């Protein structure tokens with residue numbers, strides 16, 4: 001799934017909707033964010049949490065059906081646990097892919113791309 005993008009109103013470059021600051025010119029993007037359509041995006045971090053929750057829910061359902069001898073519902077619990085595990089793997093993958101060749105902001109530890117001049121979270125200048 002791709003993140004929603006918008007164009008910085010100062011430099012016009014395309015940035016992600018989730019950024020608090022434009023990484024190229026350092027302009028705060030909050031005003032842009034409020035005007036955007038507000039497309040719901042699941043970030044890799046959220047994907048992990050969602051995956052874990054669904055996995056636990058599925059395993060709980062599985063355990064309950066075993067306890068209640070409701071074997072017909074076992075498949076359902078397994079299916080839900082499988083969906084959770086898939087999300088978990090996806091979330092982990094996108095996080096590990098994202099962290100390749102990136103630097104960290106020394107103020108907020110946000111990961112930043114090599115061509116960024118400003119941190120997208122706290123807006124501080126990235127010095128190299």
Ligand SMILES: [Zn+2]
Pocket residue numbers: 008009010011012013022023024025026027
């Ligand atoms: Zn900009």
Ligand SMILES: [Zn+2]
Pocket residue numbers: 105106107108109110119120121122123124
């Ligand atoms: Zn920062």
